[in-house]
Amino acid sequence: xxxxxxxxxxxxxxxxxxxxxxxxxxxxxxxxxxxxxxxxxxxxxxxxxxxxxxxxxxxxxxxxxxxxxxxxxxxxxx
Amino acid sequence: xxxxxxxxxxxxxxxxxxxxxxxxxxxxxxxxxxxxxxxxxxxxxxxxxxxxxxxxxxxxxxxxxxxxxxxxxxxxxxxxxxxxxxxxxxxxxxxxxxxxxxxxxxxxxxxxxxxxxxxxxxxxxxxxxxxxxxxxxxxxxxxxxxxxxxxxxxxxxxxxxxxxxxxxxxxxxxxxxxxxxxxxxxxxxxxxxxxxxxxxxxxxxxxxxxxxxxxxxxxxxxxxxxxxxxxxxxxxxxxxxxxxxxxxxxxxxxxxxxxxxxxxx
Amino acid sequence: xxxxxxxxxxxxxxxxxxxxxxxxxxxxxxxxxxxxxxxxxxxxxxxxxxxxxxxxxxxxxxxxxxxxxxxxxxxxxx
Numbered sequence: 001x002x003x004x005x006x007x008x009x010x011x012x013x014x015x016x017x018x019x020x021x022x023x024x025x026x027x028x029x030x031x032x033x034x035x036x037x038x039x040x041x042x043x044x045x046x047x048x049x050x051x052x053x054x055x056x057x058x059x060x061x062x063x064x065x066x067x068x069x070x071x072x073x074x075x076x077x078x
Numbered sequence: 079x080x081x082x083x084x085x086x087x088x089x090x091x092x093x094x095x096x097x098x099x100x101x102x103x104x105x106x107x108x109x110x111x112x113x114x115x116x117x118x119x120x121x122x123x124x125x126x127x128x129x130x131x132x133x134x135x136x137x138x139x140x141x142x143x144x145x146x147x148x149x150x151x152x153x154x155x156x157x158x159x160x161x162x163x164x165x166x167x168x169x170x171x172x173x174x175x176x177x178x179x180x181x182x183x184x185x186x187x188x189x190x191x192x193x194x195x196x197x198x199x200x201x202x203x204x205x206x207x208x209x210x211x212x213x214x215x216x217x218x219x220x221x222x223x224x225x226x227x228x229x230x231x232x233x234x235x236x237x238x239x240x241x242x243x244x245x246x247x248x249x250x251x252x253x254x255x256x257x258x259x260x261x262x263x264x265x266x267x268x269x270x271x272x273x274x275x276x277x278x279x280x281x282x283x284x285x286x287x288x289x290x291x292x293x294x295x296x297x298x299x300x301x302x303x304x305x306x307x308x309x310x311x312x313x314x315x316x317x318x319x320x321x322x323x324x325x326x327x328x329x330x331x332x333x334x335x336x337x338x339x340x341x342x343x
Numbered sequence: 344x345x346x347x348x349x350x351x352x353x354x355x356x357x358x359x360x361x362x363x364x365x366x367x368x369x370x371x372x373x374x375x376x377x378x379x380x381x382x383x384x385x386x387x388x389x390x391x392x393x394x395x396x397x398x399x400x401x402x403x404x405x406x407x408x409x410x411x412x413x414x415x416x417x418x419x420x421x
Binding site for chain 1: 390392393394396397399400401403404407408411412415416
């Protein structure tokens with residue numbers, strides 16, 4: 001089954017998730033950041049009637065947050 | 079709006095298959111249309127539960143040092159889950175969770191396999207309710223394990239507060255919350271559901287498409303053979319997807335348990 | 344001036360198509376560089392992987408921002 005195509009792990013038990021796992025983590029942080037802060041921005045938009053500006057700011061902020069998370073979680077050389 | 083078998087029996091294949099085809103008629107009040115308490119799906123789930131309990135009880139009833147064929151089979155399933163999923167993902171602490179993972183793996187594998195076993199031919203997991211409930215069980219379990227292992231405050235601190243300066247934490251905590259506590263159960267459930275739903279839909283399209291073409295006109299009739307050959311080929315693909323999704327669900331649960339037990343990120 | 348040709352529907356879709364070219368090439372370059380460096384020096388793979396994720400995150404952010412802005416201002420820029 002799919003079990004035998006695991007990349008060889010070199011570290012101990014506290015190993016990072018490898019390969020595809022890291023990719024999914026990175027992508028889900030980016031999309032998650034965008035969605036969460038985009039949604040908060042959208043709420044502000046509905047509240048103050050700004051016509052999409054707050055949503056845009058929220059998306060950019062969330063994207064920045066997502067990038068920071070990816071860099072912190074995956075991009076720090078161990 | 080009947081199941082696949084009924085449509086074929088009546089000789090009138092409604093060609094574009096729809097979501098209605100997943101709602102099979104009731105069994106207990108036979109053939110009732112809007113009664114969903116005991117349908118083929120319900121029967122299959124109970125059957126899967128019964129088969130698994132019986133199989134493992136019978137094969138472990140009097141274990142021998144030199145295993146019989148049945149015992150060997152049960153042991154190799156358990157051994158596969160224990161060594162290749164639990165211990166690989168979690169480490170030695172993972173042996174504790176191996177029984178749960180084995181149950182999960184076998185149940186999903188069997189209920190998925192109903193998608194291609196003749197006369198069943200639909201998987202209970204193609205209804206979102208079953209994957210969703212399985213995901214909820216795994217979700218509650220890994221949170222419970224994490225809280226018991228670390229204590230309530232430390233567990234949430236571990237999983238919500240990333241290593242970053244304090245002034246960007248307000249930006250990051252909602253994202254962490256979203257991706258750890260909201261996306262995980264959702265993606266577990268939807269991944270399994272969508273695969274089984276799409277698989278059943280695909281087989282329906284090619285089977286019913288064959289019937290639609292054979293009754294359309296003489297020129298299209300030979301093409302329907304091609305469509306049915308595709309159905310057979312896709313059934314093998316389905317087999318692959320069935321095993322893969324059962325494995326993936328179990329592995330992801332294991333990796334969430336591992337994340338809940340991990341000391342520091 | 345007479346109208347010679349007209350585009351109906353959402354022009355945001357065309358805009359996103361154009362916007363996705365850059366990140367597509369960029370992500371491709373990141374992973375091609377990683378594969379090449381790993382093929383030349385397999386033992387360096389764990390050392391370079393964090394930088395792959397940083398590069399991937401920053402580039403993929405552009406593509407995702409493209410999707411988001413396509414939706415946010417799909418109706419307003421008539």
